[in-house]
Amino acid sequence: MLFTSYTFLLFLAVVLTACWLCPPRFRWRLTLAASVVFYAWLGWSSLAYLAVTVALAYVAGRLMGRLHAQREAFLSASADRPREERRAYSKRNEAARRRVLAACLTLILGALLAVKYTAWAVGGANALFGTGLAAPRLLMPMGVSFFTFQTAGYLIDVYRGAVKAERGAARLALFCSFFPQMVQGPISRWGDLSQTLFSADKINSGDFFAGIQRIVLGFFKKLVIADRLLAAVRTVTADPETYHGAYAALGILLYAVTLYADFTGGIDIALGAARAMGVRLAENFDRPFAAASAAEYWRRWHITMGTWFRDYLFYPLSASRPLTRLSRWARGKNAAAGRRVPVYAATLTVWLATGAWHGASWNFWVWGLANGLVIVLSEECAPLYKRFHARFGLGKTAAYRAFAVVRTFCLMSLIRSLDIYDGVGTTFRAIGSIVTRFDAGNVINGGFSALGLTAGDAAVAAGAVLVLLVWGRRGRDGTRETSAALQTALTLALLMVTLVFGAYGPGYDAGQFIYNRF
Amino acid sequence: MVRRMVLPVAAAAAFILLLAAVQRLLMPKYMDGVYEGRLVAEYYSEEKFHDVIFIGDCELYENVSPAALWEGFGIPSYIRGSAQQLVWQSYYLLEETLQYETPGVVVFSVLAMMYDTPQSEAYNRLHADGMRLSPQKLKTVGASMTEGEAWITYLLPLLRYHDRWRELSRADLAYFWGGRRVSHNGFMVRADVRPAGPMPVPPKLPDYRFGENAYAYLDKIADLCEQNGAVLLLVKAPSLYPHWYEPWDGQMAEYAAARGLEYLNLLALSDEIGLDFQTDTYNGGLHLNVWGAEKLSAYLGPFLRERYALPDRRGEDAALDARWAAKLAAYQAQKDAQRREIEEHGKIVTAFFAD
Numbered sequence: 079m080l081f082t083s084y085t086f087l088l089f090l091a092v093v094l095t096a097c098w099l100c101p102p103r104f105r106w107r108l109t110l111a112a113s114v115v116f117y118a119w120l121g122w123s124s125l126a127y128l129a130v131t132v133a134l135a136y137v138a139g140r141l142m143g144r145l146h147a148q149r150e151a152f153l154s155a156s157a158d159r160p161r162e163e164r165r166a167y168s169k170r171n172e173a174a175r176r177r178v179l180a181a182c183l184t185l186i187l188g189a190l191l192a193v194k195y196t197a198w199a200v201g202g203a204n205a206l207f208g209t210g211l212a213a214p215r216l217l218m219p220m221g222v223s224f225f226t227f228q229t230a231g232y233l234i235d236v237y238r239g240a241v242k243a244e245r246g247a248a249r250l251a252l253f254c255s256f257f258p259q260m261v262q263g264p265i266s267r268w269g270d271l272s273q274t275l276f277s278a279d280k281i282n283s284g285d286f287f288a289g290i291q292r293i294v295l296g297f298f299k300k301l302v303i304a305d306r307l308l309a310a311v312r313t314v315t316a317d318p319e320t321y322h323g324a325y326a327a328l329g330i331l332l333y334a335v336t337l338y339a340d341f342t343g344g345i346d347i348a349l350g351a352a353r354a355m356g357v358r359l360a361e362n363f364d365r366p367f368a369a370a371s372a373a374e375y376w377r378r379w380h381i382t383m384g385t386w387f388r389d390y391l392f393y394p395l396s397a398s399r400p401l402t403r404l405s406r407w408a409r410g411k412n413a414a415a416g417r418r419v420p421v422y423a424a425t426l427t428v429w430l431a432t433g434a435w436h437g438a439s440w441n442f443w444v445w446g447l448a449n450g451l452v453i454v455l456s457e458e459c460a461p462l463y464k465r466f467h468a469r470f471g472l473g474k475t476a477a478y479r480a481f482a483v484v485r486t487f488c489l490m491s492l493i494r495s496l497d498i499y500d501g502v503g504t505t506f507r508a509i510g511s512i513v514t515r516f517d518a519g520n521v522i523n524g525g526f527s528a529l530g531l532t533a534g535d536a537a538v539a540a541g542a543v544l545v546l547l548v549w550g551r552r553g554r555d556g557t558r559e560t561s562a563a564l565q566t567a568l569t570l571a572l573l574m575v576t577l578v579f580g581a582y583g584p585g586y587d588a589g590q591f592i593y594n595r596f
Numbered sequence: 597m598v599r600r601m602v603l604p605v606a607a608a609a610a611f612i613l614l615l616a617a618v619q620r621l622l623m624p625k626y627m628d629g630v631y632e633g634r635l636v637a638e639y640y641s642e643e644k645f646h647d648v649i650f651i652g653d654c655e656l657y658e659n660v661s662p663a664a665l666w667e668g669f670g671i672p673s674y675i676r677g678s679a680q681q682l683v684w685q686s687y688y689l690l691e692e693t694l695q696y697e698t699p700g701v702v703v704f705s706v707l708a709m710m711y712d713t714p715q716s717e718a719y720n721r722l723h724a725d726g727m728r729l730s731p732q733k734l735k736t737v738g739a740s741m742t743e744g745e746a747w748i749t750y751l752l753p754l755l756r757y758h759d760r761w762r763e764l765s766r767a768d769l770a771y772f773w774g775g776r777r778v779s780h781n782g783f784m785v786r787a788d789v790r791p792a793g794p795m796p797v798p799p800k801l802p803d804y805r806f807g808e809n810a811y812a813y814l815d816k817i818a819d820l821c822e823q824n825g826a827v828l829l830l831v832k833a834p835s836l837y838p839h840w841y842e843p844w845d846g847q848m849a850e851y852a853a854a855r856g857l858e859y860l861n862l863l864a865l866s867d868e869i870g871l872d873f874q875t876d877t878y879n880g881g882l883h884l885n886v887w888g889a890e891k892l893s894a895y896l897g898p899f900l901r902e903r904y905a906l907p908d909r910r911g912e913d914a915a916l917d918a919r920w921a922a923k924l925a926a927y928q929a930q931k932d933a934q935r936r937e938i939e940e941h942g943k944i945v946t947a948f949f950a951d
Contacts, residue, residue, distance in 0.1 A: 567607070578618060579761070582758075583756060
């Protein structure tokens with residue numbers, strides 16, 4: 079059930095009406111039923127996969143919860159015992175929890191790895207060894223990366239004692255399967271989401287209308303901007319020999335806009351749908367194209383994924399025994415290096431994992447590595463930049479900030495082009511052609527029409543981007559709260575524009591969100 | 597409470613009005629080329645009093661002239677047809693028509709029996725977009741949709757036509773408030789002549805049996821007529837193409853006999869009717885022109901009167917006479933206008949409208 083399908087709109091209308099009408103204390107059960115229907119629509123086998131994931135998480139969570147309780151009971155009952163004995167018990171208890179966590183994570187992350195990587199690995203083995211192994215056709219449930227990570231996050235939080243293990247299997251099932259976030263996130267944390275997901279308060283009408291507004295904004299981004307420009311991006315990337323140089327630059331630029339509109343549009347729909355049901359999901363974006371560095375960009379783009387990797391991989395990795403040893407060894411050579419080496423090693427590992435999470439392709443591995451290297455290099459060069467800025471008085475000027483924003487945008491766009499070209503070599507050749515065979519005349523003469531965009535398409539897309547900029551500014555200025563009449567009028571106007579200028583229906587290959595595949 | 601509701605209600609009302617206006621602007625007006633898209637809708641503005649309802653595709657709305665049936669025989673009739681109207685579309689359109697009036701005779705064009713499954717969205721649109729919202733419209737859409745079509749786009753056509761902002765023309769503005777009539781009681785006048793030439797060799801078919809779905813709806817049409825006290829007459833119109841195969845003819849004859857109906861193969865009766873495919877067709881034998889349609893009507897009129905004891909309504913009611921006098925005047929005026937344009941330009945240039 080795609081967000082952009084009439085079926086989903088009908089489904090959402092029914093669910094929102096039912097949520098509004100049903101007694102608040104039953105709302106979460108209704109939401110769970112809706113989530114099951116939503117996922118079952120994608121296929122019974124996908125639902126079964128999800129159910130097994132939830133069941134494993136429930137059992138592991140309860141086991142860890144019981145171990146926590148045993149530890150608490152032991153510590154409170156044995157205050158007079160020797161400290162060493164209490165510490166030894168805690169250690170044994172933690173080791174037992176770790177075993178449960180490791181077993182469950184191995185199963186659910188192993189399954190994720192298997193469904194995402196088996197075909198790729200078999201293909202790689204065939205290419206490498208000349209074998210003719212047939213790749214098994216494994217089920218690839220929609221949004222598997224998202225719900226697996228969300229579930230894994232819950233388990234790690236329970237292991238750490240950051241949250242209590244959920245006693246109700248149905249409640250945990252809802253947390254893992256809440257339908258607005260199933261397709262492309264955001265990746266929620268139990269501690270945040272459970273506060274509103276199981277709320278027995280009546281839905282606030284302000285929340286309801288704010289949710290509807292957010293949904294409309296999401297469809298505007300997806301249908302008017304992303305799906306209109308996607309055809310041009312595909313034209314450029316499908317034939318890099320023809321569309322090189324300036325066309326490649328244009329394609330990469332258009333993809334930046336397309337992906338932003340597509341992904342944030344999908345997230346807006348998810349957040350809006352949840353809010354209209356009285357549930358608050360975490361924000362996933364904070365004007366990423368206003369970032370002045372790669373690190374800042376990643377604090378603003380796909381925030382919930384970034385914080386997931388930070389909290390559940392980067393921090394544990396940085397504090398892990400091998401990296402601690404590495405740090406100690408490096409400190410012996412150079413004190414400053416001793417501080418930086420484990421951070422850099424963890425950073426590169428996290429970015430490789432992030433690339434791997436995105437998909438089974440060398441492009442994503444290189445994408446992850448490129449992001450990691452840029453961040454590490456930026457960090458390493460930071461003192462140099464500081465001296466340079468101080469010497470020329472650049473650091474705090476608006477002009478330099480603007481330069482840094484444009485530089486970051488271009489750099490991230492180039493790295494992002496690994497998403498769209500078929501193969502790492504092709505991507506680098508396309509990027510290289512921007513330098514070696516720019517040939518702006520091609521684009522000037524051929525224009526957008528060569529990319530399948532009419533002048534009308536280009537005008538609509540440009541106008542829509544402008545609307546988006548103004549809309550974003552409205553939000554930042556805090557004017558959103560000024561007038562209900564204005565809000566309503568703007569939302570209805572946006573809806574009308576989406577209905578008329580949206581790229582949907584016959585003649586358009588609309589539908590899937592780009593992030594669905596991750 | 598009332599004050600709190602004012603804003604949402606006013607906003608919703610304004611939005612719906614704007615939506616309706618934008619939808620009207622963007623929907624095809626069928627005023628510059630494909631005039632058939634107006635046929636189904638024109639019926640609703642008619643006075644609903646007809647002894648004969650013709651139901652079917654272009655083999656009726658381009659071959660039978662209700663004006664000639666009135667002028668010559670006092671039979672008030674209407675053709676409820678659209679391009680490539682499928683059997684189930686005819687059924688639901690007839691069901692809708694019978695809610696407005698009860699004709700004595702229903703004439704159904706059997707060419708549609710050759711289609712057993714939905715065919716094309718374009719023809720579905722020409723048919724269903726003109727229908728008023730009713731259970732029949734919903735059912736006909738449900739039965740006719742091809743792959744990729746969405747039911748909701750027939751309820752809210754803006755969802756289908758939103759992309760027409762690229763191709764808006766003067767006609768979209770000129771006919772925003774409503775188009776001109778293109779038919780005379782469902783009949784489209786063409787006064788030009790293009791003689792029939794050699795027809796393509798009819799392809800051999802793997803199976804000459806009409807489909808089960810088509811038969812099922814033909815049964816429903818027959819039942820519906822029976823329930824409403826109307827006599828059903830099955831006709832094959834005198835059009836040379838698509839080819840009407842012998843086995844098809846046989847099946848229709850058998851069906852009619854089995855159900856106690858009349859079946860007329862008017863193609864086989866072309867000579868008796870006096871049709872000359874060198875002068876009575878405007879597109880090489882596919883459809884008749886107005887002269888051919890008048891000949892066919894001159895044949896059908898006495899047949900309908902005698903076989904089904906239809907009365908001559910002329911002089912029965914002054915209002916009815918007046919209505920038909922106006923219709924005949926418009927009919928004649930369009931024939932004259934087309935004739936003039938053919939004489940001046942060798943073809944019809946603008947005289948496609950019935951008013």
